[in-house]
Amino acid sequence: MSEQPIGNLTVIGVRHHSPACAGLVREAIERLRPAHVLIEGPSDMNDRIGEFLLGHELPVAVFTSVRDGMTARGSWSPFCEYSPEWVALTDGTRAGAEVRFIDLPAWDPAFLTLTNRYADAELRFTQVVADLCRQFGMDNLDSLWDHLAEIEASDTPAAELTERLNTYFDLVRTASDADRAEPAPDEPTSDEIRERYMARWISAALRQSPDRPVLVVCGGFHRPALLRLAASYPYAEWPTPTPIDAESAVSYLVPYSFKRLDAFDGYQSGMPSPEYYQRLWDLGPRAAATALTEEVVQRLRKRKQRVSTADLIAARVTGEGLAAVRGHRHPARADLLDGLVSALVEEALDQPLPWTGRRALAPGTHPAVVEMVAALSGDQVGRLHADTPLPPLVHDAEAELERHGLTGQNSVTLDLTVADERDASRLLHRLRVLRIPGYDRVSGPDPAAEDSTFTEEWRITAEQDRLAALIEAGGYGPTVELAATARLGEHVRSGGGLEVSARALFDAVLCGIEDLSAEVLTALAMSVGGGKEVEPLGEVLAAVLGLWRHDRLLDAQQSATLGTVIVVAVDRLLWLVESAPGSPGSPAQPRRIAAVRAVRDAMRHAASRLGLDPVRALEVMARIADNAEAGADMRGAAFGFGWSLGSPSSDAERTIRAAGTPASLGDWLSGLFALAREQCLQEASVLPVLNDLVTAMTDRDVLVALPALRQAFAYFPPRERETIAGQVLRLYGVEGSARSLVRGGADDPIALARGRELDSHVQAVLEREGLLR
Structure with missing residues (x-):
């Protein structure tokens, strides 16, 4: 299939960020000297074409931000030196053509789910691409593209390469249209909306310059549709972008980088490994492979990896051999990388090689492979001209x-x-x-x-x-x-x-x-x-x-x-x-108790100013405190909630005695102490009641209750624990230092508990063996 001119129309279908396609665009501009060069790109930037020509260091991108209420989304249209669109823009301008972008602005609803304008359309139609990869014996789309276009571009006449790529793009589009034909949708796709808009620009250019060539540079996926639509459109005036509030959509040129452009870093770009394709554009395929092989070796040596001259030679020879086996006149990107792995990596790999499929580097990727990907990705960063708005x-x-x-x-x-x-x-x-x-x-x-x-x-x-x-x-x-x-x-x-x-x-x-x-x-x-x-x-x-x-x-x-x-x-x-509220047997949960305390604090400090309802809160907590199905910690916290807010505490002694079994007493007290620690210290009956409950326990009950009791009393700071210790001494009529009871050492409660556990175990053994009199 040829370029199929309609009158003086030539449509070059490209893969974005492809040196081969950029070369076809350059050749077409030199040969045709067109009156108009129309480029798939944001048409809202047409009044600012001059900004692109200031003399930036590439890569750069058009960034568009769209605000909808309090949300924003962004879209990028990136350009590097070997982007066909950039070559069309710069070479077209130098040739005296009227250069225009003809795609919808990125803020149009057609771009609602498209973050990057120049993402691969082919990736959406995996079946036809998979069939082609199988037919040509390639791992993936990127290897297939290199095989069809990049490696042979410098040795293939432009017309022959154009014919080959048109056939490829037509296959992809035919597969897409077939998928869409059944069942027929009610609404046009975003691609169709964009194509209708671009076709209006093409129609206007043809009618404004009927006797001179019009060159269109667009994604190859769109090419068949644009040829069909342009032939039937009657438009003679340039379209205008869909109006939008100027404050909610803005576009500016931004510096971009190879890292952001690289598919291995997550961008669905037209090409991965941008540094490789930059070298391919500058040097050609063979010199690019040689230069990047040396770059990988130098990076590894900087990392203190031993790479000998023999290893370098082996990598080159292996890459050349793989290229020959795969039918390439020059080493392709995958040939270069596979040759490097074969020569430099001796051990088994834990992760698949990233270039066998378009994937980001996975954790555990071999360090040498990481350096290979980094070398072919490159670290080039764009710089805007000082006069850029x-x-x-x-x-x-x-x-x-x-x-x-x-x-x-x-x-x-x-x-x-x-x-x-x-x-x-x-x-x-x-x-x-x-x-x-x-x-x-x-x-x-x-x-x-x-x-x-x-x-x-x-x-x-x-x-x-x-x-x-x-x-x-x-x-x-x-x-x-x-x-x-x-x-x-x-x-x-x-x-x-x-x-x-x-x-x-x-x-x-x-x-x-x-x-x-x-x-x-x-x-x-x-x-x-x-x-x-x-x-x-x-x-x-x-x-x-x-x-x-x-x-x-x-x-x-x-x-x-x-x-x-x-x-x-x-x-x-x-x-x-x-x-x-939890279950009765669940242990105390400090974070859950803290939530109840936060509500109490809000009632205590913010109720009047913020209009909170303390009555409702007290009613809720009273119901929880009386709920036998609730967790012990929540019942204790709920009781402490009311007590700490001044609710009558005349039933405190009865409530504490009915708090539960030895297994749940400590959990209930955790909730109580977290909310009403001060009230418990001030209420004279609390400590005697707790003393009665603990002294009535058997040794086994004490062992069961002790962990939760320790957690409950941890809510008291050291000074208050000393106060409690002094009250305990007075209960037993003992004169002495309360401070000694809250210190570790020989009287450490853990040591005492272990001793009591041992005593209990010995007692049980003696009873079992009938040795007690």
């Missing part, structure tokens, strides 16, 4: 960093009690939230942990991806503060659950962001209100309540945002602790 966020970030003296520092320590340094901390936290590389907090207070540290230490480094990250973050807002606010709102509304929402809330405190929108607060309340587990929800409530009550350091005291979380968390916890 940048979003306002970049300028705001640079100005703020300079104002706070944070440019060019390796590390900085900030005193959060000083207003200016607290503002600097907030700036750094906002950059962290926006995922700007190079700003890492080494230490500092954590709102969730109620840390009393008043200083922060940050490590500031110069990262090569910093500018790209700032440009990409510019889609969230024009200033660092607004962008971080939007980013945190996105986290809250992401549906990631309570943990994600809580972390976003704490980040908002660290960033000094109080004015979260009503929409975000609603989503935050829904996340908290939808919590299904008592323990994590209790931890969030405790941390938020602590900030709401006390935090002057981070200016979170009496925060309306935190107050909203407290109200919703209390309501949800009251429902959860009553509906799923």
Whole structure:
């Protein structure tokens, strides 16, 4: 199949980031001298074509950010020197053609699920690709493409190579259309929407320049459809992009990198191993293989791996031999890599070679293989020309960093009690939230942990991806503060659950962001209100309540945002602790008890200001305290809840005596002491009652009860334990130091318990053998 001109139309179907296809585009422009060069690319950038021609160091990309309410999505259209689209843009301009992008903007709904414009269409149609790989004896699509196009491109006439690639692309498209024909869908696919739009541009170009060539460069998958549609479209005017609010969609050029472009790093690019294809574009296949073999050896030697000259020769010879066996005139990428593995790796491999299928490096990949992949991936990073327009966020970030003296520092320590340094901390936290590389907090207070540290230490480094990250973050807002606010709102509304929402809330405190929108607060309340587990929800409530009550350091005291979380968390916890209180035989669970204590603290400190309902809370806890089916720890905590809030305690002695068996007494006391420790110390009858219960136990009962009792009394700090010890001494009329009872050593309770266990065992043996008189 030839290029099939319609009038003066030539459509070159390409694989994105393919040196072979880039060469075909260059040859066609030189031969045709077209009036128009139309490129599959974002048409909203047509008024800014000049930005592409400023003289950047590639790779670069068009980044488009689209905001929908409080959520954002991004899309990239990357270009490197050997991208057919870049060659069409630059060579077309030099040839005097009118160069235009003709695809829909990335913010169009047709791109809703497409992160990268130049992803492989062929990967969506695995059956036909698998059949071709089987027919040609290739492992995967990348090896098949190298076999069909890249290795033979320099030795194959352009017309012959074009014919070969058109046949390949037509097979892929035919398979796709066949899959779509049955059953027939009601709505056009995103590909069809884009193709109809691109065809309108082609039709307009043909009618505006009827006597001169029009060259179209597009993904090979689209080529058959564009030829068919362009022949029937009557359009004579250039299309206009679908209108959209200018504040919700922005596009900018960003520096890109080979690492981000590499399929082995997760990008569904047209080609993996970008450094290999850059060398192929610059040097040709044989010289590229030689240069990269040497690069791998040098990398391994830098890693202190022994690689001899003989190993280097063996790798080259093996690669050449594999190429010959596989029918290649020159070593292909897989030939080069397989030759290196054969010569340099002696032991068995725990992981499959990544180039046998498009996969990221797996844990346990052989170190030599890691270096091979890294060498062929490359470390090239793009650089924008100094005159490239940048979003306002970049300028705001640079100005703020300079104002706070944070440019060019390796590390900085900030005193959060000083207003200016607290503002600097907030700036750094906002950059962290926006995922700007190079700003890492080494230490500092954590709102969730109620840390009393008043200083922060940050490590500031110069990262090569910093500018790209700032440009990409510019889609969230024009200033660092607004962008971080939007980013945190996105986290809250992401549906990631309570943990994600809580972390976003704490980040908002660290960033000094109080004015979260009503929409975000609603989503935050829904996340908290939808919590299904008592323990994590209790931890969030405790941390938020602590900030709401006390935090002057981070200016979170009496925060309306935190107050909203407290109200919703209390309501949800009251429902959860009553509906799923546990089982009677379950051991005490400190995190669950802490959740009840957090509700108590909210009632004690925030009820009047936030409109909480103490009456409802007391009623819920009273029901739990009287529920025989509830866990002992929850019954004890529920009783302590009411007692600590001033509920009548006249029945405390009776309740404690009825707390349960020796196996559950300690668990019940854990709940009680966690909530009403002070009341138990003040109530004179508590200790005598407990003394009666323990002294009435048998040795075996004591051994059963002791672990839980120790856990319960651990809620008392050392000074209060000494107070309790003094009361015990007075109960038995003993004069002495209470402090000696709370120390370890000969009177260590564990040692005493083990002794009593031994005595009990001896007693049982004596009884069994009839040796007692």
